[in-house]
Amino acid sequence: MDWSVAHDLQIVHVGQSGTVLAGAGAHERILVPLTFADRGLVPGGLHVGHAREVAELRAALEDAAHRSRRIDLSAWSVDVTSTVDLRLRASAIAADAVGVLAAGLAAVRPVPGAPVMDPGPQRRLADALATAVVSGSDGSPVLADLVGAGPGSTPAGDDVTVGVLAGFDVADRAGLLDAVGRDGLTRLREAVLPASVRTTWVARHDLRAAAAGRFCERVHRLAEALADPVRARHVLVDAARWGATSGLDLTHGLRAAAHAARTISPELTRAA
């Protein structure tokens, strides 16, 4: 990033994964998620790992939140040479783990209130998007109903989409996608980029990172649970506490992709 603007960053969001700062770069506005050890890493974000620095930074952020919402980080020395690869490494999907996720998600009560506050419609589209991908489609018609749709600062439909991308990412590494499915995944990743202009700035950041194969650490934990029913049970608990609906929205997408990938798996088809 262009650190010449670091003296004039503005807090735009304090969320579950980190604190999002924004500033003006040479050509466009830039967005900088700041994350800490207890929140996990976020694609494109700066991770503050030392406890003392976390305390100082949180104090500065809190002060800024009360006053002008602007923060001067120009005195900070940032080691941008130390980067973390946030591509998923999970490479296994077990049917019983997917079953645990499905059963847990089915038990979640509907969110009451106005239709626009209900993530149910976006969650129900997860299977449609996953089915489109394994059929070789980019899922554009479904994507149009998902991106930017639903409650939350990262709308539920965006979280579902990120979950679908993560699920297929794992499925591809697990060898569960045939050529048609891999083509569908590539096309979905391409389709997400132009579609992301229809959502919020923060959600756009997540969608574009997911399309590039990079996911925040919490999604890594979700993805790893696809291999193990016991871990699946554990991540459902964490997911239910991740924002109002985000964790469960992501899990819906992840489950749908894993289910669709297993359904078309050449290996499974042979076994059947």
Add this chain to the structure above:
Amino acid sequence: MTDQLSARVFPKLYRDSVTLMALASAAQRIDGVRQVGAVMATPANLAILRESDMLPPEISPAPDDLLVVVRADGADAGDAAVAVVEAGLTSAETTPGTVAEVRPATVREGLIRDEALTVAAVSTPGTYAPVVVEQALRGGLHVFCFSDNVPVEDEIRLKQIAVSSRRLLMGPDCGTAVLDGVPLGFANVLRPGPVAIVAASGTGAQEVACLLDAAGIGVAQVIGVGGRDLTAEVGALMTNLALDLVADDPDVGAVVLVSKPPAAAVAAQVLDRLGALGTPTVACLLGEADIDGPVVVRGTLEGGAAAVASLLGSALDLDDSAGADALRALDVPAARGVLGLYTGGTLAGETKVILRRAGVSAEILDLGDDEYTAGRPHPMIDPAARADRVAAAGRRPDIGVVLVDLVLGHGSADDPATPLAHAAARALSDARADGRRLLVVGSVCGTSADPQGRDRQRRILEDAGVLVFASNAAAARFAVAVVTSTSEVQQ
């Protein structure tokens, strides 16, 4: 009434989704408000609002704007709802620091935040509780598990994990604990002292501790173990560990175990364990016969507390003279029916024991039981449902005595006496108008240091005509006396 939309756009404003959901929910509870949306104004969300007839035509927000829309039965309600959301958004903006946002969302995050943590309190729905409890135990924490509906197989497995690491798993379905003076769940403010209470019943432990407190005897620890710990299945896994821990505590001079009757094999094992502790011990096992052996066994809470006091060279302060006076003043015989309306399950149980021993049949309800609390708070938190039943008892000609409890302390309602007093006054008035004698009789389980103030709560009840006794057992004994004297009069 006109169905009307109110809306406000907050340009480029992000708020945590939990905040938005909570504000929308709060606004929707305003009278006349039908639906509230608080979402980012993306094209897809505007389309959803349009399809549900919730998009005002005059606005054109951008995707990064926060849009609040309210459908209400008129402009006033709609504007009030928008104002509630706006106030909440502003409050979130100016609330000191980011405390709410950085609060640990998981056990793991909490442990990262502060390695000095020692106890996790778990109150998730029962389905999720085993996972959270296991995370906490494996993180080296003691666990207070308020959650109920946890399968017994999970309880056994988790308690085995806890025992292997010498960590307490208090619960599941644990109502009370006081560890080094720190209250967890429903807990009274107790003076510090030499008594350790290990309890498989919440209000049982509270009653024993409060009776001791009133006698000037303090408490070192109250360790709840969950209502199933002394069953044959669980085998007193946590009771045994808790007894080991309190036996090693140099501040503990006496130990009391409080429980409903345990499984026979478990009872024998636990009594052996108590006898070998090397500390004066009392087993307060509800309904069991009183035994003065190496381990003193008492079948009531009051009996258990009195035995502990005696071991420490003291005595409980139980003055039943008010009961005798009331009995003498019973000019009109009361009906023979006794109705118990309890918020504390063990207090209800103690009353059953005393009435059964006296041969008095009665209708004793534990209104904190799942049967009565589905979809509503526990009656110690929300006294309204119990109060309704007390008021209704005044219209029942078969009822001569209504027995009640009033449990104070952290976790209980701010002023539980007032609704109960209003209901009792109503019941007494209705009975009087019908030419009947009704007695509302009870006790206050609390201490003078409790947030509600035991004496103040007691006065509120007495002013309404409730006969208040020093213990639950004393109130039950009075009910027996009333029924017995009424029978004699009728003969």
